[in-house]
Amino acid sequence: METLLPKLDSVFSTDCVIFGFQANELKILLIDRNEEPYKGWRALPGYIVGQDESIDDAAERILYELTGLRGLHMEQFHTFGDVDRHPQGRVITVAYYALIRIDGQQELKPVTNFARAAYWHPVKDLGKLPFDHQKIFETGFRKIRRRLSYQPIAFELLPEKFTLTQLQTLYEAILNRKLDKRNFRKKMLSYGFLKELDEKQKGVSYRAAKLYRFDRRKYNKIFQNDLSVEG
Amino acid sequence: METLLPKLDSVFSTDCVIFGFQANELKILLIDRNEEPYKGWRALPGYIVGQDESIDDAAERILYELTGLRGLHMEQFHTFGDVDRHPQGRVITVAYYALIRIDGQQELKPVTNFARAAYWHPVKDLGKLPFDHQKIFETGFRKIRRRLSYQPIAFELLPEKFTLTQLQTLYEAILNRKLDKRNFRKKMLSYGFLKELDEKQKGVSYRAAKLYRFDRRKYNKIFQNDLSVEG
DNA sequence: ACAAAAGTGTTGCACGTACACCCATGT
DNA sequence: ACATGGGTGTACGTGCAACACTTTTGT
Numbered sequence: 001m002e003t004l005l006p007k008l009d010s011v012f013s014t015d016c017v018i019f020g021f022q023a024n025e026l027k028i029l030l031i032d033r034n035e036e037p038y039k040g041w042r043a044l045p046g047y048i049v050g051q052d053e054s055i056d057d058a059a060e061r062i063l064y065e066l067t068g069l070r071g072l073h074m075e076q077f078h079t080f081g082d083v084d085r086h087p088q089g090r091v092i093t094v095a096y097y098a099l100i101r102i103d104g105q106q107e108l109k110p111v112t113n114f115a116r117a118a119y120w121h122p123v124k125d126l127g128k129l130p131f132d133h134q135k136i137f138e139t140g141f142r143k144i145r146r147r148l149s150y151q152p153i154a155f156e157l158l159p160e161k162f163t164l165t166q167l168q169t170l171y172e173a174i175l176n177r178k179l180d181k182r183n184f185r186k187k188m189l190s191y192g193f194l195k196e197l198d199e200k201q202k203g204v205s206y207r208a209a210k211l212y213r214f215d216r217r218k219y220n221k222i223f224q225n226d227l228s229v230e231g
Numbered sequence: 232m233e234t235l236l237p238k239l240d241s242v243f244s245t246d247c248v249i250f251g252f253q254a255n256e257l258k259i260l261l262i263d264r265n266e267e268p269y270k271g272w273r274a275l276p277g278y279i280v281g282q283d284e285s286i287d288d289a290a291e292r293i294l295y296e297l298t299g300l301r302g303l304h305m306e307q308f309h310t311f312g313d314v315d316r317h318p319q320g321r322v323i324t325v326a327y328y329a330l331i332r333i334d335g336q337q338e339l340k341p342v343t344n345f346a347r348a349a350y351w352h353p354v355k356d357l358g359k360l361p362f363d364h365q366k367i368f369e370t371g372f373r374k375i376r377r378r379l380s381y382q383p384i385a386f387e388l389l390p391e392k393f394t395l396t397q398l399q400t401l402y403e404a405i406l407n408r409k410l411d412k413r414n415f416r417k418k419m420l421s422y423g424f425l426k427e428l429d430e431k432q433k434g435v436s437y438r439a440a441k442l443y444r445f446d447r448r449k450y451n452k453i454f455q456n457d458l459s460v461e462g
Numbered sequence: 463a464c465a466a467a468a469g470t471g472t473t474g475c476a477c478g479t480a481c482a483c484c485c486a487t488g489t
Numbered sequence: 490a491c492a493t494g495g496g497t498g499t500a501c502g503t504g505c506a507a508c509a510c511t512t513t514t515g516t
Binding site: 180182183187190204205206207208 | 480489
């Protein structure tokens with residue numbers, strides 16, 4: 001595309017904060033960088049946006065190239081543009097988040113060699129992250145938490161069949177506080193989009209819990225109005 | 232700043248959606264562009280971010296240069312990055328909003344000649360805006376509306392002394408629906424940050440209403456917790 | 463006196479919160 | 490039998506929504 005605009009040595013990138021839930025723990029997707037700067041560091045998956053792709057498209061492509069995951073619904077949540085956030089020049093990054101179901105099947109495997117590996121890492125104890133990735137993560141986490149308070153988005157993170165206790169544990173992990181079991185169940189069931197299955201948990205050494213499935217159709221019917229107001 | 236990054240012909244800009252309230256109408260700040268493309272068009276105040284300034288700083292500087300206003304608290308709300316949003320090249324824009332009090336004193340006067348004029352314009356009937364400014368405005372408006380539902384941010388827009396009816400009219404303008412007078416007053420007064428003055432409205436041909444002042448100290452005490460959770 | 467807006471209370475409902483015990487299952 | 494989590498109901502307080510008439514003031 002031809003440009004009549006002043007040429008600036010500026011670069012856009014996207015960074016992704018992808019949340020998952022595994023072993024009763026909230027996790028995010030990280031990569032091991034294989035390029036300078038910060039070669040060898042754990043970092044958020046992120047890379048430079050191409051000239052002829054929208055930022056949304058770029059976010060999806062980049063996530064795929066670095067982790068092998070694709071087709072997930074990501075949402076932009078903030079843009080970080082401090083002058084010195086990247087040691088090699090001016091890089092403004094648009095941050096996205098997504099909530100996904102961690103699936104034993106799906107393989108995490110970078111398809112470029114910019115990343116050496118991709119894996120789930122508990123949000124507790126992330127350790128030191130490069131650039132301003134710590135801040136990006138925290139901002140994204142805060143947004144998710146706030147959003148959960150007016151929209152039950154947690155189902156995105158759970159396996160197809162789950163128990164109410166698992167759901168509650170997840171809420172507690174995101175909100176970082178204990179919830180009352182009776183109140184929690186009452187509220188979740190009152191929404192009407194949880195379908196009780198004729199099936200129970202297996203392999204536990206105590207009373208097995210009922211399994212539920214999330215009924216996306218009913219959910220959409222209930223929350224379409226709210227979503228349409230959402231920005 | 233030296234860069235080792237690939238050079239791309241990419242440009243960042245910021246655009247501002249500044250809300251004000253005047254003559255019982257919700258307005259936003261627009262400029263008349265004095266440069267191509269869209270020379271002569273009404274547009275959101277926006278311009279290109281410099282190499283060595285953060286986006287937040289740039290937003291403040293640019294708003295000042297185009298309108299003469301400065302020192303207001305702007306908040307980033309979304310980044311727009313479609314490939315073809317600017318006819319002359321790839322320009323990604325970070326959008327900000329702010330709510331301010333329209334003050335008879337303050338002069339709206341561009342200090343660069345990129346803008347020919349700056350003025351308040353009703354949000355109803357904005358007419359055709361260049362680029363994707365229509366979409367930027369709508370997104371910002373939606374964010375403000377959502378935010379008003381959990382935080383009484385409307386005071387930023389009112390003069391120092393105001394009546395409860397004015398406050399209600401403003402709420403109705405933002406939310407785009409009628410509110411119940413009794414419920415509205417009860418709720419606003421219950422917050423405790425409205426200070427009743429020993430003064431009444433003047434120059435009206437009907438019963439004069441009491442004037443109130445917004446007590447920012449009490450407001451902060453009440454809402455600091457919510458704000459700290461905010462992203 | 464009339465027009466125009468100011469000002470004022472009550473009731474019902476929905477929702478959140480606090481709180482404690484018995485049940486089913488595997489070992 | 491025991492340990493472990495599964496599962497259940499009530500009572501109270503808060504906040505929101507619905508609703509209509511009297512009061513004050515300027516002309």
